[in-house]
Amino acid sequence: MDSNSRLHIADLVAGYGHNVVLRGVSLQVNQGEIVALLGANGSGKSTVLNTISGFLKPTQGTVHLDQQSITGIPPHKTFRAGVVQVSQARDLFSDLTVEENLKLGSIIKGDEALGLRQVFDYFPRLSDRYDQQVSTMSGGEQQMVAVGRALMSQPRMLLLDEPSGGLSPLFVKEIGEITARMKADGVTMLLVEQNLRLALEISDRYLILRDGKVIDGGSTDNLEGSHDDIVRTIYL
Amino acid sequence: MKLNRSIFWILPLLVLALPLVLNQYLQYVVNLILVYILVAVGFNLVVGNLGQLAFSNVAFFGIGAYASGILTTQLGMPWWLTVIPAGLCGALAGCAASIPALRGVRLFYLAIMTLAFGELMRWSYIRTPDLTGGSMGLTVPEPEVFGWMLTTEYHKFYVFLFIVVVVVIATSRLLESRIGRAFLAIKNDENAAAAMGIPTGQYFVLAFALSGFIVGIGGSMYAALVGHLSPEDFDLIQVILHFAIIMVGGLGSLIGSVLGSILITATPEVIRHFEWLVGSEEWIFGGAIIVVILFLPRGLSSLLAKVNPIFKDRYYRD
Numbered sequence: 001m002d003s004n005s006r007l008h009i010a011d012l013v014a015g016y017g018h019n020v021v022l023r024g025v026s027l028q029v030n031q032g033e034i035v036a037l038l039g040a041n042g043s044g045k046s047t048v049l050n051t052i053s054g055f056l057k058p059t060q061g062t063v064h065l066d067q068q069s070i071t072g073i074p075p076h077k078t079f080r081a082g083v084v085q086v087s088q089a090r091d092l093f094s095d096l097t098v099e100e101n102l103k104l105g106s107i108i109k110g111d112e113a114l115g116l117r118q119v120f121d122y123f124p125r126l127s128d129r130y131d132q133q134v135s136t137m138s139g140g141e142q143q144m145v146a147v148g149r150a151l152m153s154q155p156r157m158l159l160l161d162e163p164s165g166g167l168s169p170l171f172v173k174e175i176g177e178i179t180a181r182m183k184a185d186g187v188t189m190l191l192v193e194q195n196l197r198l199a200l201e202i203s204d205r206y207l208i209l210r211d212g213k214v215i216d217g218g219s220t221d222n223l224e225g226s227h228d229d230i231v232r233t234i235y236l
Numbered sequence: 237m238k239l240n241r242s243i244f245w246i247l248p249l250l251v252l253a254l255p256l257v258l259n260q261y262l263q264y265v266v267n268l269i270l271v272y273i274l275v276a277v278g279f280n281l282v283v284g285n286l287g288q289l290a291f292s293n294v295a296f297f298g299i300g301a302y303a304s305g306i307l308t309t310q311l312g313m314p315w316w317l318t319v320i321p322a323g324l325c326g327a328l329a330g331c332a333a334s335i336p337a338l339r340g341v342r343l344f345y346l347a348i349m350t351l352a353f354g355e356l357m358r359w360s361y362i363r364t365p366d367l368t369g370g371s372m373g374l375t376v377p378e379p380e381v382f383g384w385m386l387t388t389e390y391h392k393f394y395v396f397l398f399i400v401v402v403v404v405i406a407t408s409r410l411l412e413s414r415i416g417r418a419f420l421a422i423k424n425d426e427n428a429a430a431a432m433g434i435p436t437g438q439y440f441v442l443a444f445a446l447s448g449f450i451v452g453i454g455g456s457m458y459a460a461l462v463g464h465l466s467p468e469d470f471d472l473i474q475v476i477l478h479f480a481i482i483m484v485g486g487l488g489s490l491i492g493s494v495l496g497s498i499l500i501t502a503t504p505e506v507i508r509h510f511e512w513l514v515g516s517e518e519w520i521f522g523g524a525i526i527v528v529i530l531f532l533p534r535g536l537s538s539l540l541a542k543v544n545p546i547f548k549d550r551y552y553r554d
Contacts, residue, residue: 074435077435104420107414108432109433149432
């Protein structure tokens with residue numbers, strides 16, 4: 001584990017009951033980096049995120065954040081340590097307004113006023129819909145609230161689970177632009193994404209997960225226009 | 237309607253004049269309303285604000301009442317000194333009642349377990365006659381505050397009103413704080429709340445303990461009001477009554493707790509004053525509950541909030 005490491009995972013084994021999903025995952029995300037975790041359905045991508053954020057206890061292996069172990073600690077403590085997950089389901093408080101959802105993001109840590117300024121800077125659309133109940137918003141807008149709420153606590157490590165899932169191409173483009181801006185601002189991210197083009201466009205490195213193990217990876221800098229090799233590695 | 241939030245200070249002041257216009261019996265009914273306001277405020281914390289279907293309220297009520305009664309009869313303490321200990325006994329019972337919820341018991345399972353807790357306590361009152369007087373009940377001496385005997389309903393009213401105003405304001409502040417927001421988050425989605433760094437288990441214990449504390453104080457007031465405690469005072473009918481109060485008033489609403497207590501406690505008494513309605517109290521009472529729940533599913537407080545937004549509960553400071 002080098003000193004530049006923000007998140008370091010070694011030999012992680014985890015699953016649901018007798019069903020072992022992760023069979024020794026090791027990966028590292030460096031400070032200010034975006035790493036895309038790619039893989040077919042059922043390869044264990046979301047399980048990696050759920051294990052990092054404490055919703056799932058690993059049976060083996062370690063998770064370190066800035067050289068401090070966060071292995072197996074409960075979600076609220078992982079959050080306090082600085083790891084914030086935006087799950088695929090977004091986990092928004094649907095009865096509450098945009099304002100209430102965002103403020104809940106900084107209920108434990110973070111500066112509420114600073115967080116709100118930053119979120120509205122990234123997502124100006126949300127400032128116009130401050131009082132709107134979240135359940136009445138479109139999928140794309142809900143995704144903005146979910147990412148915005150995560151940013152309210154100024155996370156050290158942001159885990160994004162399929163941020164483009166179920167969104168229109170216009171929103172996917174917008175989410176991609178915002179993620180690139182967040183990276184420029186120094187937010188470190190581990191990204192799970194099915195949209196290969198988007199994932200490779202915004203990330204610095206990619207890792208391919210298959211059957212609960214990292215089987216390939218590399219820098220996105222050297223990739224040519226075609227991603228056929230990666231697609232073959234993921235699915236074949 | 238042009239109103240501002242100062243109405244919340246003016247109303248209790250106006251209420252101060254009630255003893256001038258009420259006879260002893262009606263004053264007793266008003267005092268009972270004050271008791272049930274605390275019962276409803278405490279109950280609403282767990283059911284309305286935390287969103288848990290837990291019916292241990294009647295146990296907290298009985299424990300608070302008996303704690304006060306036992307401390308005054310067995311240790312000779314003046315009533316006013318037993319109010320906080322009664323609340324603390326309720327809080328302890330609240331911690332105990334939160335254990336099933338901490339172990340992941342939810343919905344109907346939690347409801348039935350907490351109902352059983354209330355029945356277990358009632359059985360305990362019957363089976364410990366040396367302390368509680370058993371089935372015969374416990375006669376509580378005249379309440380006393382700093383040497384001043386509360387011999388009439390009017391005297392009790394001023395002391396009760398003071399306690400209720402303090403507790404309601406404190407609860408309002410609490411619900412507007414981060415603690416209230418955490419309750420709201422847990423009610424909406426426990427997993428999402430945990431993902432936001434909220435230690436959900438700790439907040440479960442806190443909500444149940446606070447609920448027990450407030451309802452325990454209500455129990456202590458009840459002991460001082462009725463002067464005689466019997467295990468039947470804390471049976472399943474009480475559970476229905478408490479539930480009706482918060483449903484009719486408005487789940488998770490402080491104003492709703494007050495409105496529900498007034499309506500549910502006062503309606504049967506008002507009906508009794510009309511000779512031609514005597515005998516049909518239960519019909520009217522039951523019908524009123526059905527009508528309110530059918531047409532105002534968020535309770536009377538939602539109606540008031542429509543009339544003027546200042547009556548809407550605020551859980552976020554501007």
